[in-house]
Amino acid sequence: MFPATQPPASALRPTRAEVSLEALGYNLSTIRGLLNGQKIYAVVKADAYGHGAVPVARHLAQNGVDAFAVALVEEGVELRESGIEHEILVLNGAYARTHREILQYRLTPVVSDLSDLAVFQKLSRGRPIGIHLKVDTGMSRLGLPFCSLPDFLHELERCDAIRMNGLMTHLARADDDPETTAEQLRLFEHALRLVSERGHQPLTIHAANSPGTIRHPEAHYSAVRVGLALYGLKPAPTEVPLRPIMRWRSEIISLRLLAEDTGVGYCHSFKTSRQTRLATLPIGYGDGLMRALSNRGFVLVRGRRCPIIGNISMDLTTVDVTDVKGCQLGDEAVIFGEQEGQSLSVDEVASWAGTINYEIVTSISKRVPRFYLEKWEAHG
Ligand SMILES: Cc1ncc(COP(=O)(O)O)c(C=O)c1O
Known part of the structure; x- marks a missing residue:
């Protein structure tokens, strides 16, 4: 038996990757089959x-x-x-x-x-x-x-x-x-x-x-x-049942209401076209969230797909949560994985970023703590 591996107590940030060891074992037996x-x-x-x-x-x-x-x-x-x-x-x-x-x-x-x-x-x-x-x-x-x-x-x-x-x-x-x-x-x-x-x-x-x-x-x-x-990722479409083993999540640390025609983030690469509720997440390209997802990708908040608006910066990302009812500070934001019965796949994120699933997961940087779960917890 090996000792359990978990991040140190200093892993305080809400941005984290959760890895299901149960799904890993399942994929190994699927491949064996x-x-x-x-x-x-x-x-x-x-x-x-x-x-x-x-x-x-x-x-x-x-x-x-x-x-x-x-x-x-x-x-x-x-x-x-x-x-x-x-x-x-x-x-x-x-x-x-x-x-x-x-x-x-x-x-x-x-x-x-x-x-x-x-x-x-x-x-x-x-x-x-x-x-x-x-x-x-x-x-x-x-x-x-x-x-x-x-x-x-x-x-x-x-x-x-x-x-x-x-x-x-x-x-x-x-x-x-x-x-x-x-x-x-x-x-x-x-x-x-x-x-x-x-x-x-x-x-x-x-x-x-x-x-x-x-x-x-x-x-x-x-x-x-x-x-x-x-x-649990597929090199090409296949019927072989594999289960993704990672879920990448963060949390809303700031919420603001922006008037129509307000610039967002560096270079103001996005301008609001309506009054917009904007949420800021403590995750950026320094964590491996590719800047190519700026104004292209989505995250899940309360089970809804919310567009990433403005340029992703090193530590922060901004998303439009105008249509998320009851959205609050501390709400979870899922980069990929499941939330409230909805999911975003690594493949989708890869297609928005113009790359392959291999690159999305290998790019998640060292400062994102990985938490190992025996089983997926219920989310939502
Ligand atoms: C020589 C070699 N064998 C096997 C693999 C595993 O490939 P895959 O992740 O598609 O299973 C790799 C990965 O790049 C490789 O370089």
Whole structure:
């Protein structure tokens, strides 16, 4: 059992993110239900997509997840230091010369560069080191170019301490283009054949992220790497039942009545066209509420959608509550999540801001305390 993680008592502000651990567990079992016993790497990079890496990883560990994946060595170290004993795969590898820390913290490196082999071999001192080889099959970002595979295998065979425990690739268009995915998988299977003809037997073979896991069972191989879906967000429309696990809320700290034709906020980017009741919320782009939502987004107050008017500033946001009956100081304002039977989704917020759901949640900044709930409380 891990100790409960909650914000410190100094987390006084009413702007906070609430994370439902129950919904997280539910999403994990939903994903498990799509698989045939394959191993699940829970992707908890970028602070578990803004949800809090340590509490999320601890809950997933308690609920039987198989392993974790992070982008950075530092993220792996944070998990180890918090008591996570599961395998931790470092997706972005050992760049910036972090080979020593990878070994010290028992992290599993993703390798896609010949030069890493020599460094690991040198540091091994006779101890075996397991790596996952990443082959680029069409993402064109990280990964060993397919044409370099024979040379890589040749070098690997000279490094007696290094074992290829995993072979992986990453899908570029699993959410929107089955043909590109099929092409990537053809190349990946070609790589698999080459690898096994040369006598390597990677046990963990993986390609699928959330959209790959949901839409492409043929990409499940022996493991999947799932991030977004665990957080209850969808990479593309799907029938798979997932529950959002975060609710982002604030409160009204100031209310005023503005006459028609009054400018609001910096640059007066909004002018009232009627007598307007304006509410001010203690949340701004310094908290990750994107400025792009100025004069475009909405929040919920007493179950009603209220437009964000004026420019969002670093710490404050102004909304039009003229049509909210009985609106008072201290009323809750929901940025996304449920309130009084109504809801705003992360996807809606993303579309207003001209971005994707991944960016909305990972942008919520450190100064927003995260509260972990076993169950959603009734709101309203
Ligand atoms: C290599 C790799 N695998 C898996 C994932 C998880 O993707 P998703 O959040 O779509 O599940 C990511 C995320 O960007 C990634 O970079």
